[in-house]
Each structure stands twice: as structure tokens, then as C-alpha cells.
Amino acid sequence: MDKQRDDTIASRISRALAERIISGALTPGERLRQDHIAEEFGASHVPVREAFRLLEAQGLAVSEPRRGFRVAAFDLKEVREVAEMRAVLEVLALRHAIPHLTAAILDRAEAATVAADTSRDVRSWEAANRAFHRLILEPCGMPRLLVSIDDLHAASARFLFSAWRSSWEARTDHDHRAILAALREGRGDEAAKILERHVGWIGRTPVKTAAGEMREAFLIVG
Amino acid sequence: MDKQRDDTIASRISRALAERIISGALTPGERLRQDHIAEEFGASHVPVREAFRLLEAQGLAVSEPRRGFRVAAFDLKEVREVAEMRAVLEVLALRHAIPHLTAAILDRAEAATVAADTSRDVRSWEAANRAFHRLILEPCGMPRLLVSIDDLHAASARFLFSAWRSSWEARTDHDHRAILAALREGRGDEAAKILERHVGWIGRTPVKTAAGEMREAFLIVG
DNA sequence: AAAAACTAAATTATAGATAATTTTCTGCCG
């Protein structure tokens, strides 16, 4: 097929595995066996090990010396940690992005919000949500910060998919709209404040299961 | 000598190279030639490549597909970015650490401050400064956050060493003392505020060179 | 049935080979 990609085999394997970890196809704590994965991708173990290191850097895998790599576990404590880091880093990015935001960017962010509200499954909601955040933060022009935020989004998405594997219902995202309204009207501080609360909010919430029962679930807002 | 370390060859090479990059022995933009480094460490190229990936994760090296790895460049813009990320992340860590701070920890942090004030060279000042920050932040119990902060400290140190290679004079660090005083008296918010300004502050300042001339230099406070 | 010993599997590392690509050198030509 397309062998002439600009990137290396290691990064291609890394992306493929990241997808599986985030989607939940590879479960937390599962071992990543280099020879099996090498065979599956028709590669040798060298690029596979490099791919593992890339995943480790994103916090999706952990290395235990002489015992190989496993898919990173995650508990509620870690999810909270990720959410709080996202909150402060996204606020920082937004403050730097504000002077460079244009009406065109805000229009595209609004389109992403509409796409999120009308999505039929978690996957597309997550993609639209991520697009919204990316759009309003990217103009900050701080590459290292944006990479960190991306990695934290990946960790959030993992949790999201594990919590909402089957049942899912899109809700209108009032926070996104409030952030956009504030940005359009030049109330930057308020936009930052809403974003901080929006991203940092994690808690228990009652959820109706497919069977019609109510149960408690953890929820990341966005 | 000591072959029976608990860690892998890759991580040992990575630490050794990190040391050189931070200290400035390897200059920004310099190429990292895997075969040369493999030979120097008496290893093969596989662990060397893994070491490069580890450095990449810390932001000390960058990979250009088919062109190998180079020491990460850094300009003033990036230094500012690192300082601002450190400011918000350290404040977050401090807020979580405060409930777990003990008098014993604060005493050790004070000792680190004294050590910084009396250091005779940049290296020991940096080590003492880093120890101060580590001590008051570690009790936050957020491992991912602490790793991020450590990586940012490494990037700061690089800049520090490049700016102050020859002349150096220790100054009394009033910010550290003010932070400690606020923490001891239970004024957590004020401690966080000082820390944020302390870490985030970067600017030009007049510096007296060894030759007695005045010139402008960039400065990270700590 | 618990402890010890053996076995199997996997990770970590080495070595050498190869294709592709980049860098460097060199010499020719305008």
C-alpha cells in the first residue's frame, strides 16, 4: 500500500498502538509483547521497542526493566491528575492564543461544537471535542505546551471510552458555547475561567444504562 | 566496574547524554551520531536509539526522520514557554502539596535555600534550587505532574548553564524565604502566588562580566 | 502439600549486513 510515508516504522507502530490503547482494544495493565507485535506489523523488534518508548513518553505505556512494557493502568486519581493538568495548561495556552484568535477560527470552533452536539457515538464526540480545544489553543504558538496538552487529551480520551463504551447520548455543550461567546466579545478572562472549570470538572453523575437502570458513573466534561 | 545496575543500558546512556546536554557539553543543534555514541559507551546501536527516544521525550533531543537525532535547539521564546509551563504546573503541585507539608520538610527546604545562597558555582546552585522546589512539591502525590515538572527543570537548567558558564555569583534568594515563611504560617495562597511569579519571571538584566564590563543577559530566577 | 529444581518463554542486548538517504568532497564548466 503506502510504504513511502514521511515517517518511520517505529512511529507508525506507535500510532497504531496508541489508537488501540485509547480505544480500549488494549486493556490497562496488558503486556505488550514485542515479538508478537513485531510479527503482526511485519517488522523486527527494534522499531517495536522504539514505538514502546514513544508510547511511554505519552503516558500510554509503562516500562518495567527486564519485564517489558505494559499498557499504562489508570485509576480515578490519575484521571483527576490529568484533568487538573489540562485545566491549568489549557488556560495558559488560551491566554496566549487570545491575541491571535480570528473570527474564522472561532467559526470553525463553533462548527466543531455543533458537530459534538450532534454526534451519534463517543468516538466522533471525542474527535469534535478535541478539535474544539485544539482550534482555540493552537494560535498560542507554544509547541511544547501543545504537545503536552495533546498527550493529556489522549489520556482523557482513554478514560472517556472506557466509561462510555456502550451507552452514549450527546448533550448540548453549554460550556463550549459560553467560551466562544466570551471570546467573541473580548472577555478573555471570563473565557479562561469557564475553560478552567470546564476541563477540570470531574465527578460522579447518575447515568441511565441501556437497560434503563440508573447507575453512577464518572464523567469528564470535556 | 558496576555492570549489575537495576536499569537498562539505554537509560544509562540516556542519563549520561542528558547530563552533557544540560551542562552544555553537547551544544544545541549538534548531531547525535548513533554509531559514535554506541562505540563510546561500548554498546550497540539498539540501546543508543532507545536512549535517543528517552531524550526526545524529555525535550532534550529532536528526531528528524532519516536524518537522525540532534540536540534540541532552544531560543528565548522556548525558554519563556518552559518558564510559564513550570509556573502553572508548580503552582498546581504546591496547592496539592500544602496539606501534606510537615515542619520537617520545610526545614529541609530551608536548608536547600541556604545551600543555594552559599554555593560557589552554578552547578551546585542549580542542584540546591531544584532540591528546594522538589521538596515542597513532592508531597502533592501526583506522579505524572512531578515528571513533567522535572523535565521542565532540566530545560531551564540548560538555559541557566549556557547563560552563566563563566561568571557566577550567588545571591540571597528572597523568594524562597518568602515562600517558606508563607507556608509555615499557613498562608498557602500567598505562597502559591510568590512561587508563580518566582518561576515565571524571565527577563533581561544587567550583568557584570569577569572583565568588569556591564552587559545584558537573560535570567531565570529559579 | 510446600519447597526446590528444571524448563520454557520473553526481554534485553550484540553483531553484522543491507538499502536508502544525506552529507561531503571533488572536479569540471561557464
Next chain:
DNA sequence: CGGCAGAAAATTATCTATAATTTAGTTTTT
């Protein structure tokens, strides 16, 4: 004399094969 083209050298990224070490699992022994 400077710049471009092409040749030569170096380097990366990969594979294959293999050894050493460690973990994990199974069997044997007491």
C-alpha cells in the same frame, strides 16, 4: 573564481540471527 553535478563516504533505519539473563510456569522431590 564561484557554483553546480556527480562521485564517494558516512549515516540512518532496518533486518536477521543469536547469546545472555530473567521471569514465569511446571514438574519433581521430600
